[in-house]
Amino acid sequence: MGKRILILGASGFIGNALYSELQSYFDVYGTYYSNFSDFSKNQVFYHFDVEKDDVEALLNTIKPSVIISCLGGQFDRLLDVHKQLSSYAMVTPNCRLFFISTVKVFDGIKSYPALETDKAFAISNQGKYALAVEKLLKELPAQRYAIIRLPLVLGVNAPVVTNLKYAIASQDVFEIYPDLVINVTTDTRLSQQIHYLVNQSKYGIFHVGSSDLIHHSDLFEEISEKLGSNKPIFKQVYESNTDRFEAVLPKKSFSLKEHKYNVLDIVNEVTLNQSIPTLKTTLL
Structure with a gap:
């Protein structure tokens, strides 16, 4: 199957759609926090608590070549986790880190729709957090990251x-x-587009939506x-x-x-x- 993919937050709405789309084509693993009874018996799903668990241990166990982050949780802790993910992507040959970002990185600019080349400016906590993670990823070599900004x-x-x-x-x-x-987009169309980006080894900033x-x-x-x-x-x-x-x-x-x-x-x-x-x- 080639690429080994780790989806962080694979039990959520978007993460689970990504798992369903990718698992027939790649060697895919995921994390879950809630829905314990649904995922605990799945051997490719690992329990991961953003507040308590060490993501480095998970990375060393799975050794993914593609990481897709759909994690939710406390923003300060999430930022620490993404610092660890960025460090892993930096030192791991041919590893790429996908961050599922949000339209909220533009919520300080409300007078026009945003293009990929527009400068982001956020005023909400969610938008500021997403921008902080985007900044982390941009410190990686260009071929090592993809930022996927989502609408509704x-x-x-x-x-x-x-x-x-x-x-x-x-x-x-x-x-x-x-x-x-x-x-707008849907979970199905989003998953198909990310499948394309993974398969074609695309990198950079991508706006997904109608x-x-x-x-x-x-x-x-x-x-x-x-x-x-x-x-x-x-x-x-x-x-x-x-x-x-x-x-x-x-x-x-x-x-x-x-x-x-x-x-x-x-x-x-x-x-x-x-x-x-x-x-x-x-x-x-």
Whole structure:
């Protein structure tokens, strides 16, 4: 299989999608923290607690040639872990470190969507943390890292989509933001694009997401409409008098046709053959 891949945070929404995509093609290992009963018997999954465990021990055991970090946790501890990952990537021949970053690295710039070449500026704790990790990776030789900046990630089992379905079923409140302009992807499309980057040994900064934009409120109203005749109680939340942008446009990253998609493609993917849970299920 060639490349040995370690996915840190493989039990999470994005990490598990990556594992499902890559495990048939590469020698893939992952870490989990929660969902102990689901992963403890899987011999390629290792329990890893960001707050307590030593990532160096894990790296020395698995000896990966590709590391994909989807870790969550306390930002200060996460930064320490990524310092260790960067050190490993620096001294390990042909090792590459992939960091799943976020649109939040641009949350100090809200007047336009961001391109790969734009200078990032963050004001949130999440954005500042992601920028700090990006800075660490940029100290590596160029061929040793890839930074993947994500917009809102949807999917059939995405937490936000699950919350929307339950809000529809129980006629509960679902918050939407009419002044927020975004682009989107899904866990499936993201995983396919990272598969391409790993397989082709790509490196650098990549924006993954739809090539067009939509208001947050319009997106979830459209998804709700495609899911059926019932709707949740939409609560409109305004945070600005003008449009603000949280979008990372992929202007130069991907050339393959199948890696280019628009918001409508994403909406259709998320709602295809989907049903709303019954109220009984909602209350369990």
